[in-house]
Amino acid sequence: DQQVKQNSPSLSVQEGRISILNCDYTNSMFDYFLWYKKYPAEGPTFLISISSIKDKNEDGRFTVFLNKSAKHLSLHIVPSQPGDSAVYFCAASGETSGSRLTFGEGTQLTVNP
Amino acid sequence: GAGVSQSPSNKVTEKGKDVELRCDPISGHTALYWYRQSLGQGLEFLIYFQGNSAPDKSGLPSDRFSAERTGGSVSTLTIQRTQQEDSAVYLCASSFGGTSSGANVLTFGAGSRLTVL
Numbered sequence: 001d002q003q004v005k006q007n008s009p010s011l012s013v014q015e016g017r018i019s020i021l022n023c024d025y026t027n028s029m030f031d032y033f034l035w036y037k038k039y040p041a042e043g044p045t046f047l048i049s050i051s052s053i054k055d056k057n058e059d060g061r062f063t064v065f066l067n068k069s070a071k072h073l074s075l076h077i078v079p080s081q082p083g084d085s086a087v088y089f090c091a092a093s094g095e096t097s098g099s100r101l102t103f104g105e106g107t108q109l110t111v112n113p
Numbered sequence: 114g115a116g117v118s119q120s121p122s123n124k125v126t127e128k129g130k131d132v133e134l135r136c137d138p139i140s141g142h143t144a145l146y147w148y149r150q151s152l153g154q155g156l157e158f159l160i161y162f163q164g165n166s167a168p169d170k171s172g173l174p175s176d177r178f179s180a181e182r183t184g185g186s187v188s189t190l191t192i193q194r195t196q197q198e199d200s201a202v203y204l205c206a207s208s209f210g211g212t213s214s215g216a217n218v219l220t221f222g223a224g225s226r227l228t229v230l
Contacts, residue, residue, distance in 0.1 A: 032217050043117070043204055043221030044156070089156060093217045099144055099208055100169065101219060105155035
């Protein structure tokens with residue numbers, strides 16, 4: 001069963017506009033959520049995270065929003081830049097999984113100049 | 114080292130052969146993870162080592178897969194009698210482990226791309 005789902009395999013936006021990537025989860029025991037970015041031929045790199053005690057975390061151009069009642073989180077990138085073009089993975093962990101992360105399928109973001 | 118190192122970066126093998134993939138985690142990281150990414154798929158958890166505890170092997174897809182972590186550092190993932198469906202990028206990651214939220218921030222290596230012909 002896919003406990004973390006990213007329903008959009010791809011997203012294309014214009015440079016300078018907002019990118020919104022979405023992620024849904026089913027396991028109510030998840031209490032920590034992360035976003036990773038992956039360029040081709042490289043490993044995923046950590047981008048931003050949020051604990052379940054918060055509903056928003058911001059770091060520069062990146063903001064993650066968490067809606068626990070809907071079991072939904074989103075990553076906002078504003079303004080989007082061509083260098084942001086990559087695959088973005090949503091991940092989650094919880095008390096029962098320790099520090100092991102469960103990943104979504106990823107969303108390919110393309111930012112057009 | 115400064116990052117997670119994996120070798121080989123690319124491996125092409127024939128169906129039925131055994132392969133070994135190596136991971137050298139970040140010094141001081143007590144937790145080590147193996148994931149794999151098949152073409153067009155997300156990251157699939159394989160196995161997780163935390164300190165001296167018994168590893169969490171719940172993600173290994175079959176008994177052809179095994180992993181060791183020697184001396185709490187370097188890890189080797191072994192795939193016996195490889196099959197074409199084993200073709201994927203095998204990613205290793207490490208973290209500080211423990212129970213703090215920061216323990217969940219995994220640092221990944223660049224991966225080992227395995228192609229089984």
